[in-house]
Amino acid sequence: MSDIAPTPEPPYYAVIFSSHRTAGDKGYDDMATRMVELAAQQPGFLGIESVKEDLGITVSYWDNLESIKNWKKNTEHLEAQRLGHQQWYSHFRVRIARVERDYGI
């Protein structure tokens, strides 16, 4: 068993979201769960991997930049982004990257 995303042959895209939370839940956990569900329903979604300790890293995988743009402007996601800025994150960085090669076991 592995929750490593079963992505196809490259090229495809990764959105690397690295974040530090503010203190307190303030609705974050429910929204985070909802955003993973919702992302998975979007056209071009390939998979997601997420680990959270003090630092959180979530990497979502997409077939192309257009899919990423569409997800960014999804109405529910826009509201989550707004709350993220206002309340949930003290720091975050989003990196949009083209996966050129992959390998593994």
Add this chain to the structure above:
Amino acid sequence: MSDIAPTPEPPYYAVIFSSHRTAGDKGYDDMATRMVELAAQQPGFLGIESVKEDLGITVSYWDNLESIKNWKKNTEHLEAQRLGHQQWYSHFRVRIARVERDYGI
């Protein structure tokens, strides 16, 4: 305070390493610490972010593909890769990606 890597303006490269460990430490923690120290000394290293729960995600950032290739063939790192294959990881995937855009707070 944030341990989000202070990367420069894109473009640069990310190596996304997603892994599942086998049971038991077997020297893993010491080697993981050593590999982060050693990576940070390599030419072209820009930063690293790492979070481990059941799934582990480590993202290292590099100035170009040549730096990544040189790090991959570093002698101590080759030994760590060998032990990773043999003992430490039940599954892993390495994805090499070109960061095209980033933003954050």
